[in-house]
Amino acid sequence: QVTLKESGPVLVKPTETLTLTCTVSGLSLSNVKMGVTWIRQPPGKALEWLAHIFSSERKSYDTSLKTRLSISRDTSRSQVVLIMTNMDPVDTGTYYCALIQEGSSSKAFDIWGPGTVVTVSS
Amino acid sequence: DFLMTQSPSSLSASAGDRVTITCRASRGFNNALAWYQQKPGSPPRVLIYAASTLQSGVPSRFSGSGSGTEFTLTISGLQPEDVATYYCQKYDDDVLTFGGGTKVEIK
Numbered sequence: 001q002v003t004l005k006e007s008g009p010v011l012v013k014p015t016e017t018l019t020l021t022c023t024v025s026g027l028s029l030s031n032v033k034m035g036v037t038w039i040r041q042p043p044g045k046a047l048e049w050l051a052h053i054f055s056s057e058r059k060s061y062d063t064s065l066k067t068r069l070s071i072s073r074d075t076s077r078s079q080v081v082l083i084m085t086n087m088d089p090v091d092t093g094t095y096y097c098a099l100i101q102e103g104s105s106s107k108a109f110d111i112w113g114p115g116t117v118v119t120v121s122s
Numbered sequence: 123d124f125l126m127t128q129s130p131s132s133l134s135a136s137a138g139d140r141v142t143i144t145c146r147a148s149r150g151f152n153n154a155l156a157w158y159q160q161k162p163g164s165p166p167r168v169l170i171y172a173a174s175t176l177q178s179g180v181p182s183r184f185s186g187s188g189s190g191t192e193f194t195l196t197i198s199g200l201q202p203e204d205v206a207t208y209y210c211q212k213y214d215d216d217v218l219t220f221g222g223g224t225k226v227e228i229k
Contacts, residue, residue, distance in 0.1 A: 106172075109168060
């Protein structure tokens, strides 16, 4: 069974940098064509896609947040890391990572982590 | 920028009603369109992928259709357990945008 788990700080101060880790269990990211994406959800609001890393290591980012985001992958640890700089209270919310099989067999993001809540406050 | 406009933003219907939610894309793309259901306190779960393919385990009252710039999720016979927020998402290429969500309630 494939599972994802997000981890990182619960509380960050304004202007600080947030580092979140998505740990994938039950499969090796180096052996399969899987992409990992990060999504966030402010309290009571809609899902927002943030960043994605393909199995090829190609990366894509939401245009409006591109200058603040960095996504990377450590296949030996089966982890995907998201870094977001210059945090602001409006960045408060639940952050999810999700997995997608690439190619014609894709079933969209069918595996999600439980999410991790991040609060930005001084 | 690529946009997915989802409508309505909320709806209230009676149990057994047919419910339709629409997503319109700012430009056409292939059928890599998914519909997700999210209940409070939980991550989303995929209902439909490839615009019209039902995910395994999802009740057959859910169906998806559309192509190009307009896609539709239909719930044929709304059930109390369908109370949730529904999102569309384009999931291929470099732009993985979500629609703004539709909150579905039971009258």
